[in-house]
Amino acid sequence: MAGRIEDYAIIGDLEAAALVGRDGAIDWLCMPRFDSPACFASLLGSEDNGQWWISPADRRPCNRRSYRGDTLVLESVWETVGGAVKLIDFMPPRGEVPQIVRIVEGLSGQVHMRGELKLRFDNGRIVPWTRAMDSSTVSAVAGPDSAFLRCDRGVRMSDSKTCTTLDFSVSAGQRIAFVLGWSPSHVAAMPDVDTEAAMEKTLEFWRRWTAKCRYEGPWRDVVMRSLITLKALTYAPTGGIVAAATTSLPEYIGGDRNWDYRFCWLRDSTFTLSCLLRSGYREEAVAWKDWLVRAVAGEPSDLQPLYGVAGQRRLVETPAWWLPGYEGSQPVRFGNAAVDQLQLDVYGEVLNTVYSAVRAGVPIDRHVWSLMASFMQYLEKHWEEPDAGFWEVRGPRRHFVHSKIMSWVAADRALRLARVAGQRNSTERWRAMRREIRDEVCRQGWDDELGYFVQSYGSRRIDASALLLPRLGFLPPDDRRVLGTVEAVRRLDHHGFLRRYSVDDGGQDQVDGMSCGEGTFLACSLWYADALAMTGRQDEARAVFERVLAVRNDVGLLAEEWDPVARRQLGNTPQAFSHVALVNTAFALHGTRNQPRRSSGTR
Numbered sequence: 001m002a003g004r005i006e007d008y009a010i011i012g013d014l015e016a017a018a019l020v021g022r023d024g025a026i027d028w029l030c031m032p033r034f035d036s037p038a039c040f041a042s043l044l045g046s047e048d049n050g051q052w053w054i055s056p057a058d059r060r061p062c063n064r065r066s067y068r069g070d071t072l073v074l075e076s077v078w079e080t081v082g083g084a085v086k087l088i089d090f091m092p093p094r095g096e097v098p099q100i101v102r103i104v105e106g107l108s109g110q111v112h113m114r115g116e117l118k119l120r121f122d123n124g125r126i127v128p129w130t131r132a133m134d135s136s137t138v139s140a141v142a143g144p145d146s147a148f149l150r151c152d153r154g155v156r157m158s159d160s161k162t163c164t165t166l167d168f169s170v171s172a173g174q175r176i177a178f179v180l181g182w183s184p185s186h187v188a189a190m191p192d193v194d195t196e197a198a199m200e201k202t203l204e205f206w207r208r209w210t211a212k213c214r215y216e217g218p219w220r221d222v223v224m225r226s227l228i229t230l231k232a233l234t235y236a237p238t239g240g241i242v243a244a245a246t247t248s249l250p251e252y253i254g255g256d257r258n259w260d261y262r263f264c265w266l267r268d269s270t271f272t273l274s275c276l277l278r279s280g281y282r283e284e285a286v287a288w289k290d291w292l293v294r295a296v297a298g299e300p301s302d303l304q305p306l307y308g309v310a311g312q313r314r315l316v317e318t319p320a321w322w323l324p325g326y327e328g329s330q331p332v333r334f335g336n337a338a339v340d341q342l343q344l345d346v347y348g349e350v351l352n353t354v355y356s357a358v359r360a361g362v363p364i365d366r367h368v369w370s371l372m373a374s375f376m377q378y379l380e381k382h383w384e385e386p387d388a389g390f391w392e393v394r395g396p397r398r399h400f401v402h403s404k405i406m407s408w409v410a411a412d413r414a415l416r417l418a419r420v421a422g423q424r425n426s427t428e429r430w431r432a433m434r435r436e437i438r439d440e441v442c443r444q445g446w447d448d449e450l451g452y453f454v455q456s457y458g459s460r461r462i463d464a465s466a467l468l469l470p471r472l473g474f475l476p477p478d479d480r481r482v483l484g485t486v487e488a489v490r491r492l493d494h495h496g497f498l499r500r501y502s503v504d505d506g507g508q509d510q511v512d513g514m515s516c517g518e519g520t521f522l523a524c525s526l527w528y529a530d531a532l533a534m535t536g537r538q539d540e541a542r543a544v545f546e547r548v549l550a551v552r553n554d555v556g557l558l559a560e561e562w563d564p565v566a567r568r569q570l571g572n573t574p575q576a577f578s579h580v581a582l583v584n585t586a587f588a589l590h591g592t593r594n595q596p597r598r599s600s601g602t603r
């Protein structure tokens, strides 16, 4: 059975990622890239859906673990009656093929270790043909996939049809290494790996990368861990950034809110990008901008809310009947039907990001400008339509206030970009559009009686996405409507954390068409902290921030949601949205004075 969601740490090589539990089990791994079929899927089923564990023979969880400094090299320590042992897990920067290296180091005494490798290709379904090549190498092959396990001398390896078992002892000062590599079955080659050199290279890679960080406030370690996590979710060959490393970790245990997040949402990526930019990571920003331009190129009406890491557009959502789901949460989904939704906020997200990139000095050529202009041409005709909104609801389309505000952002940033690009052709129309949207939102999205911006025209719902309003420049942070909305959002509080939006009595959600409730959405609490900080309520903002910091797991990771009653993380993990919001709040709190920002007037 899989561990709690917060039991997992991530290791990765910027093309794929694995989740390692406190018990030394790798329960999730897709090879060769984030969105490939999983070869370890016990996270969503049982060990028979693929798993690789190594631990002391009694299989207890480790006593402590941490990443080594500012890197993605994980170290788990067990203290046993016989002695202490450390398991070092990492994925070296990608060479020819993806590899996982596991080094067992004796710290004291002698410890009897065991392990089991169960490869299950094609998302935990296919038992490969496994054979021993020699006393220290095993090969497994099925269909397009092959894998090799190679280990140091001193390990007794034995094979059954379904499993390779490992049995060895490690004494103080001794190190025993294992390498698991994947390759396409028509290549089926496992290059020799010097595991110690690979570890040095991996440590060096992360140290160099983290040395570039510009954050210098009081939460440096917290921010650094989140930035490393965001980097680990970046697909280096293309610059695309996935929303999370997993699919179908539930937002409600036993429920059907189980989604595949191993894709690049324009919305999530734009948040990630601005966070990387402010933290000093310009190279990633340029790579993402290039990814974006390639992914969205073509007809503006074909713009999708999400794409594959290589920019692919067909991400067909398919239930996996053979996987029982995390703690029975079904269905497990591969692919995401949100790809076909109309989410009008996406145009504003993209234009806002391109504008931020320009301001940060990232060069934008005339092709990017003409792409942005074509998005505006589309949006001018469609912003008045109802859509699926920020939360990608699967119920009926609505006039979501956030989507309208993002259309305002699109027009606003297009005007600013036009100024930079020296283009005047459409500016009069965009200025009129910006005015029209603002008037409509203030008329139909604002409820004077309720005193807040509602979720969609005609509804009474409160929606935490309204917390993003002050930072978008739609209204100044000290506007009474902003202050009223921030105050109203407090009603989304559930034991100190915020829900995404108000739900009907009984927790049934009639907005997004799903049958069950969900946890609190971590990014929303952090946006709340930002809004408090922006309106001069620094101490309250800090308290909210610290509450969120307290629910990170032992290695600083956050999933999408938190259940404050069961006190456990929920949803896909680690999630970019949560970590981006965390970094942004750290920046917002460090350096803001205890004063509300002055109104800059309204346009």
Ligand SMILES: OC[C@H]1O[C@H](O[C@H]2O[C@H](CO)[C@@H](O)[C@H](O)[C@H]2O)[C@H](O)[C@@H](O)[C@@H]1O
Residues within 6 Å of the ligand: 243, 259, 260, 261, 265, 267, 268, 336, 337, 338, 390, 391, 392, 393, 394, 512, 577
């Ligand atoms: O709640 C229903 C939707 O939930 C997912 O979307 C959420 O995650 C996205 C990726 O982080 C984020 O961009 C979006 O704002 C969130 O609502 C799921 O991916 C959707 O398919 C689902 O409809």
